[in-house]
Every structure is written in structure tokens, then in C-alpha cells.
Amino acid sequence: MISLPTRSFENLPTPFYYYDEGLLRATLDALNEQVARHPNFIVHYATKANANLRILQIIKEAGLGVDCVSGGEIETALRAGFKADNIVFAGVGKSDWEIKLALESNIFCFNVESLQELEVIEQLCNEMNQQANVCLRVNPNVNAHTHKNITTGLAENKFGIPVDSVWEAIEKIQAMKHVRFIGLHFHIGSQIVNLNDFRELCTSVNSLLELLKQHNIEPEHINVGGGLGIDYDNPTSHPIPDFKAYFDMYAQHLQLNERQKVHFELGRSLVGQCGYLVSRVLYVKQGQSKRFLILDAGMNDLLRPALYHAKHQIVNLSNPSATSEVYDVVGPVCESSDVFSRDVLLPQSHRGDLMAICSAGAYGEAMASQYNCRQLPKSYLSDDFNI
Numbered sequence: 001m002i003s004l005p006t007r008s009f010e011n012l013p014t015p016f017y018y019y020d021e022g023l024l025r026a027t028l029d030a031l032n033e034q035v036a037r038h039p040n041f042i043v044h045y046a047t048k049a050n051a052n053l054r055i056l057q058i059i060k061e062a063g064l065g066v067d068c069v070s071g072g073e074i075e076t077a078l079r080a081g082f083k084a085d086n087i088v089f090a091g092v093g094k095s096d097w098e099i100k101l102a103l104e105s106n107i108f109c110f111n112v113e114s115l116q117e118l119e120v121i122e123q124l125c126n127e128m129n130q131q132a133n134v135c136l137r138v139n140p141n142v143n144a145h146t147h148k149n150i151t152t153g154l155a156e157n158k159f160g161i162p163v164d165s166v167w168e169a170i171e172k173i174q175a176m177k178h179v180r181f182i183g184l185h186f187h188i189g190s191q192i193v194n195l196n197d198f199r200e201l202c203t204s205v206n207s208l209l210e211l212l213k214q215h216n217i218e219p220e221h222i223n224v225g226g227g228l229g230i231d232y233d234n235p236t237s238h239p240i241p242d243f244k245a246y247f248d249m250y251a252q253h254l255q256l257n258e259r260q261k262v263h264f265e266l267g268r269s270l271v272g273q274c275g276y277l278v279s280r281v282l283y284v285k286q287g288q289s290k291r292f293l294i295l296d297a298g299m300n301d302l303l304r305p306a307l308y309h310a311k312h313q314i315v316n317l318s319n320p321s322a323t324s325e326v327y328d329v330v331g332p333v334c335e336s337s338d339v340f341s342r343d344v345l346l347p348q349s350h351r352g353d354l355m356a357i358c359s360a361g362a363y364g365e366a367m368a369s370q371y372n373c374r375q376l377p378k379s380y381l382s383d384d385f386n387i
């Protein structure tokens, strides 16, 4: 059973995001407990999953670094109090101003995604009389077996440098004055639930490291990205991902020397389960073949179901134990894809009922838009209700 402070919600305008701070902190504790078992492991929170300032501050307090993919994310991370030397910066299309901002801020490292980007960083460093640490983002051509829109490590994806071009890129860096090669970066995709996919990545990383070793190169930093999935079907039975299995798998399968450090960029697994999108039923409509529960939250508030056919558990907070009916739960946006769930069994619901869409802490608020000139959703933390 999901327990949310429904009473406190009653007078609040909907829709809004609600974050269970206790669960977020428990998740971060569980993560840190496992990271502590591997002294060479470093975790950077992937800002893109949720850039809510208060969430970022809690994550910063837990001692994590941060992974950014835009100048805006770097600015937000710095505002939240992250230290620049804990920032890694990825992205296939870094603009000049973003590179300059990163250089001015003295971030730890650029995860570089093309040979041309290397040249631009070198040129901007030269103009600014700066040095830059660089990890090469490699496209390992490993299948993450997740939704195609969140697969990033296949040859057909725009991300990273092909394995075959890595040596060329390193030689290029060696001829540069301002750029220093410090490691390799990988990220094969998101919402990965089978650890075998990460194991495949380890195999790829190991063979590339072996190849570089033959050239007497042993990079100090190996960044394996993020991607650990969460249980969208049973959020209450699995509120915290199995970090132990995840980290142990990497510890067991990566073949590293004792100086090499492993960096992780976890997003969803840290913030996914602590967030809910809370909404009200506006109308219950009997269509020709379907019964629609029309909410005041729409795809502009939570895009995942429309974009990835993602399934989020939905609960009726006002009438949890009424007899069940089958509904299509939809939003008010003028798009047929504005559907949260089709043919779902829910307690009989009425206009005004409060509904919670679960597991919405990652890529929910962060991807909200003002489509249809709707307002961006507000957000609350449990702390706002003294919980």
C-alpha cells in the first residue's frame, strides 16, 4: 500500500509533484553503503533525471558528484552547491558558450563525443589559456535491451566515438597543448533491468583497455555511465534498487589495475521511486468502447507514457478501497497520446478524487513542458508537510 499525506493534499491546487524525502535519503544511504565497499567507485548523479534544486541539494549533501549535459545543468548544479571539480560534462552537441562556462568553472572533466568537439575544446582552451581534462565517450555497440528511445550505445545511435576511432582520438589529444586525456566514458542506455547488459558493457570496456595497454596507455578514469532501472510495476515492494548486485557486478567483471577509478552516472535509480505526480479526476466519461478517467495532469506534466509507452502505477488516494472498474486514464492535452494508462483496474473513481501516478521522480518534473500553454507543475517535498 502506498501511503501519502492525502489530507495535506486536499487543499492544494493540482497537479503537482510530491517527493518522499525519507525514501530519497534512504535510497542515497543504501547507495553510499554499497559504494563504500568499493574504494575506487565514484558516483555522479545524472542531473537530467531531476534538476529540482531541493532534490539536488539533498543529493549533494549525500556526497555525490554530478553529471551534467548542458550549460544550464552546470549552472543549476553549481547553484545547488556541487563543487566544480565533481562535475562531469557529457553531450553530443556542446555549444561554445557551454564549453567556455565549463572551462571557466574548472569542471573535473569533459566527456567528449566526437573528434571535432576535441578540436573545439582545444581551440577554446587556447583562447582562454585553460587546460581541460577529457574522457572519450565511446560507443561500444552494446544492446541495452530497453526502449529504443532510451538506447544509446548501439552503432546506429548518435552518441560517442566508434571503438575503431578511439586510438585516433587519443593520438589527436597527444598532439594537443591544452587537452589532457584522462579516461574513457560509456553509457549504453536507461531503465536497464537485466544486469547481463552491464556485463556485456564490461566485456567491451575490458577489450578496449587491453588494446590501449598494448599502446602503453592505462587511463585512470573509467566512467560506465548510468542506466540502472527501477521497478515501475511494483514500486512499493521495490522502493530501493539493488545497488549491491549492480556494483558487485561491475567490481567482479571490470578488469582494472589498482590505480583505476570507476565512475557511475546514476539518475533514475536514485530519484525515480521517491516522486509522485498528484492529480485530480476532472471527469469520468463513458465513451463508445471505453470508460475514461480524465485527470487534470497531462502529458506536459509527465511525458514518459506518451514518449516511451512507459507504465506507471496509478492509485486513487481518495477512495483506495472502492470496488474496481476498468478505465483508460488520460490527461486534458489535445493529443491522442495523452494517455497515462489503458485498460487499468482502479477503484471506482469520481470527479475530485485525488490520484497519484507513482515512480515519477525521474524524468517527470525534469521533462515537463508548457504545451497547450499549461502551467509547469509545482512541487512539494514531504518536509513541507512536516513528514
Ligand code: LLP
Binding pocket: 046, 048, 049, 067, 090, 150, 152, 187, 189, 190, 191, 225, 226, 227, 228, 265, 266, 267, 268, 269, 304, 308, 362, 363
Ligand atoms: N549518463 C548519460 C550520459 C546519460 O545520457 C544518462 C541518461 C544517464 C547517465 C543517466 O541514466 P539513468 O541512470 O537515469 O538511466 N527520459 C528517459 C530517460 C533518458 C535517459 C537519458 N540519459 C526516460 O524517461 O525514461
